[in-house]
Amino acid sequence: MIRLTDLYMDLPGFTLDHVSLHVRPGEFFALMGATGSGKTLVLETVAGLTRLDGGRVDIGGRDVTGLPPEQRNVSLVYQDHALFPHLTVLQNVMYGQRYHGIPADEGKREALALLDLLGLGSQEKRRPARLSGGEKQRVALARALACRPDVILLDEPLSSLDPQFRGELRRTLKEAHANTGATFLMVTHDFVDALTLAERAAVIKGGVLQQEDSVTNIFRRPATPFVAAFTGMTNILPATYEGAGCAFAGCRFDGLPDLPHWARGYAAVRPEDVIVGAESDFPADWCVLRGRVERLEREGFTWTASVLCAGEPITATVDHHLVLGGRLAPGTEVTLGFARAHLHHMPETA
């Protein structure tokens, strides 16, 4: 549906460096990256709102590189909603319909149905200033959907919302995607949003695409240490590889599956895959390390323990009962274990 080929843009202090990407018809695709990585620029390029220095944009098999935004049949939803403040909710939702050949009475029926579907049935006469953040974002989504676009472009749609509205809007987005069959391209800096909503994703850093794959692979098999760290795989340990073995954090592990052929690289494991327990708790084929708890940190309802293993800190998500029961405290000697299948390897040069 969307094919970006070699997008190049040279701006003061930033270069979008030959970005290529393929979003399949009807899929929910997430483009992830930190602030300033160029993800919104890619989105605006798809919308036709920025001028490219090189490359090509195809939407639905049609080369739209030289076309203005209004001829691309895409709708854009920004994180700050960008609702038209001088128009009512219904006028906002109906704004683009006339340009898509939708008759006014039919458009109004559809707009009202969309507002109902998104839980805004009684709000059609209100002005955007009187709506909550979640309501504004749903109006922006309704406005985008009301034009019956081929592609919906979402720029961090959840980031400006309070936590209690986020889950609600995630469900709304999922339903809207399932009901409309449109292709959704979302940019986000939050990998949880991508994990919840998208089927495939890509990660961009400093205008360079790092990885494009299924969401599962990006989370389980990140291509670079940056992607690993970005997606929460925070245990990235320098490793050496020799024969059928791999050594990191002061231990050597033999007989690991899918070992790479390089001599040096990184072994990585997600904190939630690392278990703190007694050595006898772990199956015989698990990787087991010993270390001392350096610090414990609370992250919402969960706790993480940073354990120093031969000078390398390894983070593990731990059961709060262990911490609150006093069985785990800074200085405690512990054993860490994780399944061999959860260990991921990345080359040093990546």
Place this chain on the structure above:
Amino acid sequence: MALSALLVLVFIALPLATMLTAPTWEVLRKTLADKEVLDSVWLSMTTAATAAGIAFLFGTPLAYILARNAFPGKKLVESLVDLPIMIPHPVVGIALLSLTSPRIWFGQALQSMGIEFMGTRTGIVTVLVFVGMPFYINAAKSGIESIPTRLEKVSRSLGAGAGATFFRITLPLCWRYMLVGMIMCMARAISEFGAIIIVAYHPMIAPVLMYERFTAYGLKFSQPVAVILILVSMLFFLLLRTLSLPKEKE
């Protein structure tokens, strides 16, 4: 602080109040019946309004370009726009007169099209546009800058072209700034004297008539003309200012 503020207000109000209260009712009544005075006030108001209208039509695209684009030489263009505010007004008159002189190609071209500049309404309006345009462009530019670019981007992505986006999003959101710009442009135009006296002594706008009455008959005869111009202008600007105030909406 309050004392300083009061001092400034007195400084502005005192000369005006003195002038406004100087003419007797009898003199004021006679002046109001004087066709030459009424014609000059009417000419001042209509030429100033025409200048503001022209500033709106031709200044808006430039204000939009300056508000929405970064380009090499932008500071230079902005300085050029502000230039009429800084240069002495007789210089403006002389410059425009030189440009439209039949001795140079531009003046000859105008003459061949039947456009007379010296001593005509056309000449007066041209001068007023020249001196008032910066006020309009700067106000309109501020208005356009106050609208988030994303609103226009969303409008474009929803299918509206650049023109439709301007008329459905940009203009409704910044027309108050533009109106204030037009008021400022018109106010500046009504007060213009230095350039007009060079380009068009006749037909006489109110400031030129005041000057003529002052030099020919003295202060007593120029004051009532000033009072009438001030009162008419104040009434008009109050009306426009009221229109430009934002209304509280749901």
